[in-house]
Amino acid sequence: MSASVGRSEILGLYRQSLRAARQFETYNFRKYFYRRARDRFRAIGAQQDAAARAAAVAEAQAELAVVRRQGALNRMFAHNRTVIEADPGYAAGARRFAE
């Protein structure tokens, strides 16, 4: 692991990214940014090359700032819930047909 990006720093950034994603009121954006953060940090965890990892962390940092701003903006304008949120079974992903 490179000296510039430590493990605890990455974990902190991951947690902040997930929290920022949850700020979106719009269902699809919330789900997307949550999924994107999860997959991005999984890839960072598996990345062996220090330079590539540093670049990915920098990208995650930049995206966190954007997601925070846009999450706040989104909350001001979003007002329509999708049908899927009204049905808790689907919203939680609990109601699935055979896997």
Next chain:
Amino acid sequence: MPIYLDAQATTPLDPRVLDAMMPFMTENYGNPHSRTHKYGWDTERAVDTAREQVAALIGAHPKEIVFTSGATEANNTAVKGVARFYKGKKNHIITAQTEHKCVLDSCRVLQEEGFEVTYLPVSKGGMVSLEDLKAAIRPTTALVSIMAVNNEIGVVQDIAEIGKLCRARRVFFHTDAAQAAGKIPLNVADMNVDLMSISGHKLYGPKGVGALYVRRRPRVRLEPIITGGGQERGLRSGTVPSSLVVGMGAAAALGARELDYDYAHVSRLSKRLIDGIAARVSHVVRNGDPEHIYPGCVNLSFSFVEGESLLMALKNVALSSGSACTSASLEPSYVLRALGAEDDMAHSSIRFGIGRFTTESEVDYVIDNVEAHVTRLREMSPLWEMFQEGIDLKTIQWSQH
């Protein structure tokens, strides 16, 4: 709100794109063509960056990108512009029957101006045959226009092969990549594309902006449709809408960066949707050649169910039976007709568009709803009843009234 499953009609504006646009909708309102003050310089720099981003998405040089009001204007400029510029020597255009309305209508206008147009037929899977194209090219052919990804059935044409053929025969090749840019890898150099149309709002960018790629070497010349201040190399006069263009640039950069990630996500959901429906509903046909298809566009025909009734029944899902442009008419899609689909199958088609923001739960919800409504509609259909009894519907003599 219903679930959005119409990604071919338009895609939501990505919040990251909006974030790039915001400064140009608030503080940086300068005219990008103002050369005398900082407002203009700042906006011009942003427009240049956007031009680089769009160029990078398709492997072009920034100077080869012309911003337009959308893919429709880009298609019009390309088709009419090239044809009219080379009018003195050439008078023939080749396109396909499954093209978007704006290409077909531009060709119709040119026909009225005295051009000859060949509308290539497509195979049952929606593919244009290279043999047909080869046979159609004449010494007087000015332009071949074939779309990269079809908007109704998602069929991906073999652009590289068509480009190679056109280059060998010295004919300009235009491709409408509105549904392809940011979704599948595109490279104008490798694919020998001379002109390419891109739309902003189909790649999670803003509506009202598009781009036309015009090759510089060998140079493609065209007669502009809109004349005036000479912006965009004189090919598209009018003040460049800087905030929209910045949004399109950001969307293109994002599309290039997220292409593989989005493609994997869309493919996974597409497979889930198709497998889920196939497992639970019988007599469903997917339109388009499955070997050459963009997974985000799933066009299904449900036998013995009228497409429009199913659309009405699925009121909790935003879907369409074909392109948004013709969604008000009850006519069966001309694209499916060109594929040689029977009238009843063309009438019973529905297009499911999956995109970056579609979730797995939404797909499951849609599968549940499709199953319930198709079953219900079939139960009240006399045709379905007759089919169940083993009567071949094609043998029935319907009496005329």
